[in-house]
Amino acid sequence: MNFKKYILPLAIAAVGLSSCDSMFREEPFDKLPGTVIWGDEHLLDEYVLPWYHEMDPGFYTFVTTIMKGLGSEYEPWYGDQLTVGRSDWYQGDYGNILKSSQQDITTRARTEWFKFYTQINSINTLLMNESQLAPSVRDRVVGEAHFFRAWYYYLMLRNFGGTMILTRTYDPLMEDTKFPRATYAEMVEFICNEAEEAAKLLPVSHTDANIGRPTKGVCYMLRAKTYFWAAGEHFQNQEKGWLGFPDDQSMQMLDLAAKEYDRVIATGQYSLIPINGTTRDEVVEEYRNIFLTKNSQESIWEVQHANDGNFSSANGHKLDRDASASSFGGTVAAYNPTQNHVDEYRMDNGMMITDKASGYDKKNPYEGRDWRFYANVLYDGAQWRGHTMDIHYTVVDGKEVAGEDLTKYGTSTSAAVTRTGYYMAKFLNERQVIDTDETYGSSQNCILWRFAELLLDYAEIDFKKGRIGDALDKVNQIRRRVKMPELKSVTWDDIVNERRVELAFEKTTYWDLLRWNIAEKRMTGSTNPLYGVKIVEQADGTRKITNPVVNGRNTVVRYFRPRQYYLPLDWDDVRYHGLEQNPEWVEM
Template sequence: MKITKYIIGALLLPVTLVSCDGLFRDAPNDKLSEEVIWENERLLDEYVLPWYRNMDNGFRTYVTTLMKGLGYEYEPWYGDQLTVGRRDWYQGDYGNILKSSQQDITTRGRTEWFKYYTQISSINTLLENESRLPENIRQRVLGEAHFFRAYYYYTLLRMYGGVLLIKEPYNPLKNPVKFPRASYEEMVRFIADEAELAASLLDVTNTADNVGRPTRGTALMLKGKTFFWAAGEHFQNCEKDYLGFLNDRSAEMLDSAAYNYERVMKSGVYKLVEIAGTTRDEVVAGYRNIFLTKNSEESIWEVQHADDGNFSNANGHKLDREASAPSFGATTAAYNPTQNHVDEYRMANGLPITDPASGYDKNNPYEGRDYRFYANVLYDGAEWRGHTMDLHYTTVDGNEVAGEDLTPYGTSTTASVSRTGYYMAKFLNERQTIDTNDTYASSQNCIIWRYAELLLDMAEIDFKKGRTVAALDKVNQIRRRVKMPELQSVTWDDIFNERRVEMAFEKTTYWDLLRYNIAEERMTGTTNPLFGVKIVVKANGTRTITNPVVNGRNTVVRYFRARQYYWPLDWDDVRYHEIEQNPEWVEM
């Protein structure tokens, strides 16, 4: 493995030809040699396809694949906004990583390390042959190459800190050079330079036949995100330069992030998707539609999923099937919003539910909330797919009888229901067919970056730089879109809360906890247990509402230890390159 990931690009394994009516399909028909690849536009598309497929799994990969030894997207489940319904998953890789298992994290880390360096090797090989690329597409392909090289190193930086900065084809069988660990300074500068070069080569917008490829704005957003990440509290005044800066560089990093974000904003390409309606139902429908519309004016970068409803032969996914309640024939309950998250939604008047003046009624907790709550979360009494969600228990002859959406579907012993008393609605398509067909697929794209996130990043920067009026304006732009009252002044808690609500269930919420240096507190059960809701309606019509722990002190233990801010580097590379491992990891 330690050799293969570096020489796979140099060897240029035969490219698989596809039956291609789009960039993101891959049905193999034939194999071709290196000699014809660089000069053929279609074959080059096949060559770069893995760069797209390996950058992010989007909605395609699920916790259910753990038992098959495949990968999964860990970000949404390891924060405190979501948990999963299947109890047996806690006995697999997901649960072991949740419990801070060194062995499982090391295995997962090695897989990701190999995947990213394989793509970097492929990119380096193409760049070595750039003079041979067809003139009519050379600039675009080189832009893609530099963008993805920056993107993969950005991903490595977040997961591992400073890594091996390999910029050219590398074959240790021919040239046994050894690479040191790059410092944070070197990593950030290289990523930023690559992103800037990509921006100079890529078009401002894509033509219809190139939808889904990175643009100039995508590259500048990556550059801004790199500086924004590097400004995080956890990465200042570090003992080792590959773990962060040796001094405090946050102010400088924030300035650089803001400069590049402003370049994205001034391009005029991106803006918030407007919601025309004003009633609660109209706003809810409009907000949900943002995440069902592919490549909208708000989207800066997203994973392209196939439109043809096929999971096995195209890049579709099973989001709707995995997330749905048993009343629709689903059995997985993969995405359970927590009470922790529900409590983050303020009242429609803008006040937190803890404020005595907010009007919050603990006996009617779902009345008068921020409209985004109704768009994102399915609760007892919510309407979905023409069905009223039945998420309470009824007392019958002294026994508690679970409602329809808390009762497993069918006869399967592994069929699951929500553990929290909530189901997710954000991202889901109410019209998607839910059945047991293994080839069916959902098709909505998974947004990685959108303009709302850029505004929230900028609001955070403005606030930290003392520009509170500018920060307030950006927060209110987002609030106006969903017809919530504008704030008259802004605090750090306001910005933090707006980010948590607007970006709910999106991957940035996981990385935010690391960036803010609060992951140990927020992702550990003893300090932040996850709560659900249990509603019991008695025979006389009265009801009780309690909030049991569902993932924390008394059930599944959750730990996030200091060592997990960075995962362990591949041990083969640690030995071969004679470099230091990340702190507190031991070889298993």
């Protein structure tokens, strides 16, 4: 089986367990008995596929899924680097979550809760039958089971805080055991112990046929990311043990994270992809290719999407179509970079645009910027697929006429163009065919962790631990790669800025806002409205550039309330197990 090529929709029942509602909901058991599955190498592969398929939606972000609140949201949509183009999306679940709707967030949380515990139950079932597994793959499958049990509890920790730790299958109709909420410390310990058990069984690397499965390095990275998350400011000095630590454990957590990052590096499997070009255009092309190259030396863990883009029967996606401008047939405009994000790119001399000596020109705002800007963002005048992006208005007979890339494509009343004056370029394939075929889409993998992120995580640790020189070196490794001038010294703001630029639109940028305890400010419209750009070319050829609010005060309301650092636990399990609900959530 070519593991990385297809995710097969095969429903397999392992054992005849019964269950109640919520996380113990009954699954169909009319396919294959466990006695057949455990001893068959190929059936075992089919059995574990849902662990992979549900671990992260990757670029599979169908809007219909989002609007139904099924938990496949692309996290950066809720931060401040991206927004969406279609106004009707703001009237559904996506918009309601932006508005901090308790009902819609509770629906999303329940979906995630059920999804995570469904996979945990599947993993526990397999581990309870470990002795029956086919000997030829036993170590690898058991290693994967421990890894994914750690992975799903890591997702639980980030979303809910401490939850119930289940290490066996459980039938509440046959026993009346009640499970308590674990503390943050217990969750961190369990996740890291599980990842360590996995690392003992998994190889340093896989053959081509098994590319995409976890390795020792991925296990060490999971341990590192768990400690790194737990070091977050919001999770220190918490009164309730399942919301964080009773004291400040941040420095200890950072030390533990650093040791795990060292282990990842020591595997010798990961490094930055070098860029050989020296001109801006050469660097831009090579930098974009980093995100089009599957399972590269820089990638540590990524969602495997179908190589042929098959969307209906495999794990393809429609990222290029969803992000495409109208001139290429796009009707969704799902990924609009904000002016907030564009302003994060410094000048190509390393200075911030607010520095008077930087050379920044408000009349020519896209000249002389950090070269990653040109790789990540399509702006008015940018080149894409042999086309000059036309994202401005022209005054004709006293009226503003929208440019080609501001004009809706087709006759659909729901068709959209960018709300911000920008389109996303990062992750996209200029050679991708964009048509109306609903069977085939895009094929690029979604990278969840890469070596550049490891370096930036470690730079943050070094800085907080007082190792300023080490932090500077790691930041400059990344800057050198894209031929940007090295920093001579480094501040906290430098590290944050480098992270926001290098990891632009990647999922970690959303979680950083929670980890840094600044989500209320950055994801609330009254304190951080999202801006776009409007460029109007006058009859005399001059241009007027303004930055209207597109998602904030007087347009789409955005809120992030303190309670959203933790999603609400499923109310069925709160009642059944007698759990204390996360703060400020009430049953709807």
